[in-house]
Amino acid sequence: MDTTPQSPFFHTISAEEVASSLEVDLRDGLSDRQVAERTATYGANELREKRRTTLAEKFIAQFKDAMILILLAAAVIAGAIGEISDTVVILTIVILNATIGLVQEYRAERAVDALKRMTEPEARTRRGGHLQTIPSVQLVPGDVVSIEAGNVVTADLRLFEVADCEIDEAALTGESFTVTKQEEPLDDEELPIGDQLNMAFKGTNVTRGRALGVVVATGYQTELGKIADLLQTSGTVLTPLQHRLERFGAKLAVAILIIAAVVFFAGLLRGEEVMLMLLTAISLAVAAIPEALPAVVTISLAMGAQKMGKHNALMRRLPTVESLGSVTYICSDKTGTLTSNRMRVERIDADGTSVNSLSEIDIVSEPWQWLGRLLALSTDVSLDEHDEPLGDPTEVALYLGALDGGIRKHDIEAGFPRIAELAFDASRRAMTTLHSIDDEVAAFTKGAPEAVIPCCAKQLLSSGDEAIDRQALLQQAEEMATEGYRVLALAMRRFPHLPDCITHDCIETELVLLGLVGLIDPPRPEVPEAITACKTAGIKPVMITGDHPATASAIARRLDIASDIEVMTGTDIAALSEEEFADRVKEISVYARVSPEQKIAIVKALQKHGEFVAMTGDGVNAAPALKRATIGIGMGKKGTDVAREASDMVLLDDNFATIVHAVSEGRRIFDNIRKFIKYTMTSNAGEVWVLFLAPFIGLPLPLLPVQILWINLVTDGLPGLALSAEHKERGIMSRPPRRPEETIFSHGMWQHVVWVGLLIAALSLGAQAWAFHGGSDNWQTIVFTVLTFSQLMHVLAIRSEHESLFRIGLFSNPALIGAILLTVSLQMMIVYVPFFNGIFHTSPLSAHDLLLCMLLPLVVFVAVEMEKFAVRQGWIYS
Structure with a gap:
């Protein structure tokens, strides 16, 4: 259908040549026969929907994660050896985690819908010598169309009769000023659309005068349609957290399989029963996987998004909340974003x-x-x-x-x-x-x-x-x-x-x-200060506009975007190869007269250097780049529906300065998510060490899968969720962005996970050996409780990466104190309530045993506080 009429350079030829090319009489318009033929050739003048992924396909896609596949395998094996309760619990967790991923799949679809809403539903066209009003979807190349002030242009037109006609093309090109139209042909075939003065483009607004034009493109062949197509083909990129969790998940899955296999075969070589070793391997797999991680991360992001919304930053994708903390470039549209969009x-x-x-x-x-x-x-x-x-x-x-x-x-x-x-x-x-x-x-x-x-x-x-x-x-x-x-x-x-x-x-x-x-169009008064704050935070601002280079340079100087301002135009970009442009992209702070495709090229070139790129904008022309960027930022007041729907974040007050607050909040949220990952992985490491080492020191299987799931979901989940309420670390906006190659376990985290995990395991195994060899029937409950309380001491100690708990204040995060007290109460319930004893294979502890379970974990708190003291002194992890 969407084939292109003969000449792609209609702005370079006269109206008579255009009419000849399209086989139309400009006085009478097309005949009914010509309309029917062209409708069959070119199709309807609309932005048709492409196939959308079904709900079932989206749901199935959630199960591709390596850790989820291991849990599914564990559920199957547990069921095969008769552990039905473990199977039910594991499957419940997997399904809940998969359901969480379904809520973020409709952005591109809504963006195309918004593009369709932009077009005028009717058009005035001359057919068979008569002026008539028809639905704009019925327009075909060759139709003669009349436009006047107040109209939205309904197709791409080559104008041939102009009377004081001006058109606002800001949403399409980023040009601040209305464009005065003319009839005469232009010489340069490579003119940007903003300089094609004898053309009118679909989706733009006529602000003055009137004109007659002949349709040269409809549907996806229009400039607006090309943007709609870009929105569906430009693709999206993973956020920093998604990158890190994906890498972490893959490595963890391999480690889990290796450890489980070693334990399984080592047990068989010692003469252990196959079923017992299968149960042990399942326990190891369940212990190593942080089941609460997806839920806690999602809830933490949701709480952060809610807080940002109160400060005029609406998050349309939850991972955007933390990805702001990794952004190294903000590529900002000029008109209406850095400037007021008012002459x-x-x-x-x-x-x-x-x-x-x-x-x-x-x-x-x-x-x-x-x-x-x-x-x-x-x-x-x-x-x-x-x-x-x-x-x-x-x-x-x-x-x-x-x-x-x-x-x-x-x-x-x-x-x-x-x-x-x-x-x-x-x-x-x-x-x-x-x-x-x-x-x-x-x-x-x-x-x-x-x-x-x-x-x-x-x-x-x-x-x-x-x-x-x-x-x-x-x-x-x-x-x-x-x-x-x-x-x-x-x-x-x-x-x-x-x-x-x-x-x-x-x-x-x-x-x-x-x-x-x-x-x-002057800069917004609050923008210079916001740009200075971005620079302090290690974020480089870049202006990208469809406006004139002189205007772009002047605004950039006012905003102090860079000390040495070089303006690169769309023509300059087109003259460079992809490799040449990638070599220069980090030197340029201002781009002018760029097309939507070139905006995407700028974002891609920066991403090729490993940069995490935010793109702000309010026009249709910014939408594909908003979608392609690591984080797209639309404008809520003056932004187009297309830009808002393509974005990850919307500034409700159209205030560039709101980004600064959002970056600060994003860094706080990532810090807190990282604290949770440190907390849960250290806990899991303790569980894995306990299960891995127990057989080698002559102890029976210390924990059952259902007990491990309880620790991972309740003991990890409740305090972990409360960690999201921690306040900002001091100096959070003076440090550079997290580098893309930086892993979750940087800055000493992996060392912490290993040694604190070993410490928790040593305390738990010591308690098990003392109780088991002392003839106590409660030895498994003791191990279970020591592990639980050790993790609660650990979470208190890691509330700050560097500062002591006594400096930040024990009660400065009431949510965490409440979560700890609730977790202790629930642990007491499954230890002392007979109904839960049967489910969790526990038995009541004596006062002496309970006191032991409460005193041993204090060692963890003291050890981690000593570690932070060493960090503050610069002795370790520097």
């Missing part, structure tokens, strides 16, 4: 003076009075019910510029009524309004300096009309443009009465220049 007058050069606003001067001299009147009266701005200005963004900016000087259009227009106007002419790049003023007529002209200044004979100063230096003024305008301003020249001419000839040639001549005005 403002920020420089006025008049009467030999340069000011930032009319509020800075006393408007008493004649030049400033006339300039203020021109700003107010030459616009077509209306006010809504809240007195907010509505209209073309440039004209709204001029209106507000006059308002800064206390000049309200609606207060003065009765004394200066508009009696005629010359609409904006794309070839002259200027417009004029004529106003009656007492007994004369004033013509106010505004437009591009290169169009207006040559028409000026003089300039108005406080001292009166003076000769004009056109070359100096044009150079001044050029300098303003290089600083990122959109520059307009303002001029006027006074007539004794309304001229008979009201044309551009008659009116826009012998003008008197009033001044130059510089407009810009």
Whole structure:
């Protein structure tokens, strides 16, 4: 279906050649027969859904994890040897963990749905010589379509008749300004879409005037459709935590199989029964797998997401919560993200003076009075019910510029009524309004300096009309443009009465220049501080925009994005090979005039260097890169549905500074998840050492699978979950991001897991040997309880990576204290309640035995506090 019409460069050929290429009469449009044929060839003008994964397929995919497969195997073996209760418990845990993974699978699907909602449902087209309104999905290449202010463009059009037409393409290209359209062909085949002035693109908004165009692309062949296709093919990447857990899971699975096999065959060689050794191997497998890890990580992330939501950062994917802590680059869209997405007058050069606003001067001299009147009266701005200005963004900016000087259009227009106007002419790049003023007529002209200044004979100063230096003024305008301003020249001419000839040639001549005005979409006031904070946290900001290079450079300098700013354009990127671009990508901090595909290329090139990349943006053009980035950040207020649906995180206040808080919170959450992993893996290591070493020192199997599951789920799970409430470590935003290659077990964690696990095992096996050889029938319950209480002492000691518990305060995390007390109560219940004795194979302990179980674990707490003291002194793990 979606084949492309003959020429992909319709902007380079005349309207007649386009019509010939598409075999259409521009006056009459297509015939019914042609419409039917093209519908069969090109299909409907819609963004069709591609096949979606079914719920069953998503559920099955959750069982591909190596640790889950080992648990399933353990459940099968346990059932085969008659341990039905163990089988039921293990399968229950596996199914619960698999269910958790189903909630994050619909982002790309919703993004495409949002793209479909963007398009106008109807289009006005000329067919068979008649203008008719049809559903936009019925448009085909060759249709002649009429667009006007207020319309959404419904297909990609080559314009052939333009009347003062301006289109807002910000959502598609990132361009701050509306684009003035023209009919004439353009020479360069490789022009970015933002510079194709004779084209109108699907999904953009007509803000002014009207135009006729011929459809050259529909559906997925439009620029918008290509983005929709990119959203479905650009793919997603694993977050840092997912990377680390995936690597950890694979290595742990191998280790589990090796240890279980060694124990199984060593037992057989000693003459142990096969069934007993199978039970031992199952126990080892269950002991080594951190069953509570997926649930605790998910709940910790959910709690973090809820907290971030209260600070205007909405998390659409839970792993995003922690991945913020690993981000090394933030590639930010300029318009609406770093800037306010609202044009403002920020420089006025008049009467030999340069000011930032009319509020800075006393408007008493004649030049400033006339300039203020021109700003107010030459616009077509209306006010809504809240007195907010509505209209073309440039004209709204001029209106507000006059308002800064206390000049309200609606207060003065009765004394200066508009009696005629010359609409904006794309070839002259200027417009004029004529106003009656007492007994004369004033013509106010505004437009591009290169169009207006040559028409000026003089300039108005406080001292009166003076000769004009056109070359100096044009150079001044050029300098303003290089600083990122959109520059307009303002001029006027006074007539004794309304001229008979009201044309551009008659009116826009012998003008008197009033001044130059510089407009810009300024940075958000809070962004510079946020960028400084990002740099302090080791995160490099990069600006990516579809805007003009001079504008991008000016904004980047204001924000201090980099000390040495080099702007790379989309054309520059296209001229480099993939390898050449990858070699340079880390040197560039500002990109301009880039396409959606190039945004993805930038993200991929950085990721090839091992960087974790965040991409912020609010437009349709940012959506594929948002999806491809490690973390995509959309804007909640001014962002498009497409960008929000493609993102991992949405800034509800559109405030770049919110990212800084989110990064800090993400680092805290990862720290706490890492503490849980340290806690649970040390606990599991203790269990594995106990099971592994017991046969070699002549002791029977110390723990049963159901007891191990209780420890892993309850003793690990409840305090582990409470660890997520720990406060931030000091200096959390002064340290660099975690490097991608950094493992979960870095900074001394694996050493801690090994030696503290051995310590817990030694205490447990010592208690077992004392009870077993002393003839106690409760020896297994003693081992079970010593292990449980040792882990509770351990969790108290690791609340901070470096600081002592007594420095951070025993009760500074009430949730953890509550979890410990609850775990102790539940342990007492399964030890002393007869019903649970049968399920967990326990028996009541004497007061003497219970005291032993409570005192031995204190050794773990003291040892870990001593370890942290050594870390603070720089003796270990440095």
